[in-house]
Amino acid sequence: MTPGCSFRLIEHTADMGIEARADSREAVLEEMVQGLVALIFGRSRAVPRVTAEILVRAEDPVELLVSCLNEVVYWSEKGDLVPSALHVAAFRDSELLATISGEPFDPERHSIERQVKSVTYHQACLDEIPGGWYARVYVDL
Amino acid sequence: MNVKVQQIDSCRWRIPREGAMRTEGLVFASAKMMQDLQREQALEQVCNVATLPGIVGPSMAMPDIHWGYGFPIGGVAAFDADQGVVSPGGVGYDINCGVRLLRSNLEAESIRPQLGRLADALFRNVPSGVGSCRRDFKLTVREESRVLVKGAAWAVQQGFGDAGDLECIEGHGAIPGADPEMVSERALERGRAQLGTLGSGNHFLEIQQVDAIYDADAAAVLGLHPGQVTVSIHTGSRGFGYQVCDDYLKVMLRAARKYGIVLPDRQLCCAPLPSDEARSYLAAMACAANFAFANRQMITAWVRDTFEQVLGKSPADLRLGIIYDVCHNIAKWEDHVVNGQQRRLCVHRKGATRAFPPGHAEIPAAYRQIGQPVLIPGDMGRYSYVLTGTAGAYAETFGSTCHGAGRVMSRHAAKKAARGHDLIGELAALGTLVRAAGRATVAEEMPAAYKDVADVVEVVQRAGIGHAVARLKPMAVIKG
Numbered sequence: 001m002t003p004g005c006s007f008r009l010i011e012h013t014a015d016m017g018i019e020a021r022a023d024s025r026e027a028v029l030e031e032m033v034q035g036l037v038a039l040i041f042g043r044s045r046a047v048p049r050v051t052a053e054i055l056v057r058a059e060d061p062v063e064l065l066v067s068c069l070n071e072v073v074y075w076s077e078k079g080d081l082v083p084s085a086l087h088v089a090a091f092r093d094s095e096l097l098a099t100i101s102g103e104p105f106d107p108e109r110h111s112i113e114r115q116v117k118s119v120t121y122h123q124a125c126l127d128e129i130p131g132g133w134y135a136r137v138y139v140d141l
Numbered sequence: 142m143n144v145k146v147q148q149i150d151s152c153r154w155r156i157p158r159e160g161a162m163r164t165e166g167l168v169f170a171s172a173k174m175m176q177d178l179q180r181e182q183a184l185e186q187v188c189n190v191a192t193l194p195g196i197v198g199p200s201m202a203m204p205d206i207h208w209g210y211g212f213p214i215g216g217v218a219a220f221d222a223d224q225g226v227v228s229p230g231g232v233g234y235d236i237n238c239g240v241r242l243l244r245s246n247l248e249a250e251s252i253r254p255q256l257g258r259l260a261d262a263l264f265r266n267v268p269s270g271v272g273s274c275r276r277d278f279k280l281t282v283r284e285e286s287r288v289l290v291k292g293a294a295w296a297v298q299q300g301f302g303d304a305g306d307l308e309c310i311e312g313h314g315a316i317p318g319a320d321p322e323m324v325s326e327r328a329l330e331r332g333r334a335q336l337g338t339l340g341s342g343n344h345f346l347e348i349q350q351v352d353a354i355y356d357a358d359a360a361a362v363l364g365l366h367p368g369q370v371t372v373s374i375h376t377g378s379r380g381f382g383y384q385v386c387d388d389y390l391k392v393m394l395r396a397a398r399k400y401g402i403v404l405p406d407r408q409l410c411c412a413p414l415p416s417d418e419a420r421s422y423l424a425a426m427a428c429a430a431n432f433a434f435a436n437r438q439m440i441t442a443w444v445r446d447t448f449e450q451v452l453g454k455s456p457a458d459l460r461l462g463i464i465y466d467v468c469h470n471i472a473k474w475e476d477h478v479v480n481g482q483q484r485r486l487c488v489h490r491k492g493a494t495r496a497f498p499p500g501h502a503e504i505p506a507a508y509r510q511i512g513q514p515v516l517i518p519g520d521m522g523r524y525s526y527v528l529t530g531t532a533g534a535y536a537e538t539f540g541s542t543c544h545g546a547g548r549v550m551s552r553h554a555a556k557k558a559a560r561g562h563d564l565i566g567e568l569a570a571l572g573t574l575v576r577a578a579g580r581a582t583v584a585e586e587m588p589a590a591y592k593d594v595a596d597v598v599e600v601v602q603r604a605g606i607g608h609a610v611a612r613l614k615p616m617a618v619i620k621g
Contacts, residue, residue: 011551013181013208042581063394070387074327077380079272112271113581115341117234117383121390121407122210138210140234141342141552
């Protein structure tokens with residue numbers, strides 16, 4: 001784990017993965033977003049100046065996790081938002097409502113470490129574990 | 142999962158049918174490659190693909206196989222038109238990621254003094270890296286629909302190249318059946334911003350020199366000779382293709398439930414080929430494939446402009462003509478003979494290249510006697526290869542072969558190995574100039590992160606699923 005974080009970037013031969021642990025399903029998703037932002041923007045930090053609403057629907061929580069992370073990929077690629085944090089308002093079994101905050105990409109202060117094509121469903125998981133929740137995804141780079 | 146493999150010969154390995162597998166696995170690899178493969182999950186992915194309904198022949202992997210997501214990278218699988226499935230994960234996010242090779246009338250030594258200026262100008266003129274685009278090109282909503290249907294021909298109509306270019310592109314630069322109505326607004330939005338861009342990661346634009354010729358007759362047919370300058374373009378359908386794949390994975394997850402398809406990995410989600418879901422995906426996938434053909438065509442035009450500007454030569458002097466353009470992430474309808482019977486199959490190539498044999502009707506007339514050109518990029522420090530398709534590949538792998546070197550080192554491991562090295566300086570000392578949008582990409586794409594592509598080509602040759610014609614050495618590399 002990165003110091004001060006509960007997410008970790010994990011190895012893959014061609015791509016990379018993200019895993020996180022937290023004490024609730026909402027918190028683990030928020031940590032996964034921090035991991036994704038670290039993967040895309042490296043050590044660049046953003047301040048919360050603007051927000052975007054994320055509403056995704058899917059058949060189960062794992063699909064919601066992947067869909068939500070792909071929303072973050074989309075907003076990051078547009079350049080409208082270097083995310084600083086995700087706040088989950090409601091995480092139901094087939095619907096997720098969240099707010100992502102951050103600021104527009106500023107080449108003076110932000111750098112792009114890698115382009116993420118997409119967050120994949122390969123070995124994606126969102127599991128309740130003793131004392132909290134665990135999530136993992138692999139991303140295509 | 143411990144995958145059992147049985148060695149067939151020096152370059153073939155069988156994975157016996159077990160559990161839910163509907164067919165066996167067939168992996169092309171040397172003994173050393175197989176040793177490395179058993180440390181990662183790619184072989185398990187070959188087994189997973191073998192569980193999909195309607196698979197015809199074995200679930201195969203080319204010698205550049207490595208751990209992917211769903212399908213292994215280097216995976217080939219064919220599915221019956223009635224009983225089989227189509228899986229977006231078997232094509233990948235970068236639909237019609239592919240390679241285009243240009244020949245020239247230039248000799249390597251004659252351009253070496255201007256190589257730095259050429260590399261700088263290409264880096265400026267061909268948008269590379271995340272978010273970059275040409276200020277003098279804007280794609281309208283109406284024109285985008287035409288790109289998706291016409292592919293490279295759209296670009297030619299807009300003045301990016303000439304009609305002769307289309308002769309030497311797989312499928313003449315367009316896949317039939319494209320329907321823009323099957324594509325989401327978000328895919329269209331991402332596409333408009335990214336047509337005519339190289340991208341980042343392993344995508345590149347490379348000035349090369351012909352370093353070795355293995356088959357002089359075939360090289361002559363392709364117009365290649367030692368010391369000649371060539372240019373390679375490796376890119377695909379950019380954000381448009383990523384979004385099409387992502388959209389249809391959701392459709393296919395629902396379809397798999399609806400049709401009762403048991404998935405060993407969600408990324409293998411799929412739908413029966415005769416279903417509406419499959420038809421919609423194939424129509425959207427064709428749009429993305431055509432987007433990629435148009436993308437490589439536009440970049441080709443900017444490469445030609447750049448050479449003309451920097452070297453002060455005319456198009457007639459430069460003769461930057463297309464040798465071939467071939468995709469390596471695609472699903473295509475093809476006719477193949479299986480156990481003596483002609484069958485219509487949907488062939489998935491995920492990190493694998495079509496390699497049709499001499500005489501095949503889909504090969505440009507000028508190359509029909511030698512077989513389809515196959516373009517195999519290596520890493521930015523060593524070399525790339527030009528091969529031709531063979532009768533062996535047509536008989537054994539549904540006319541498929543490898544697509545590149547294949548990674549051996551994770552990105553994290555590569556960055557760690559690059560620490561303390563001036564990679565750009567070291568490559569320059571070896572004769573390869575690098576221009577890159579980010580240093581992180583150079584570190585993650587360092588030559589040692591990849592297998593030696595010569596080892597991959599050696600297995601391909603030994604197995605008879607490709608025939609080496611020429612080797613190309615990088616002179617200047619543009620990375621995103």
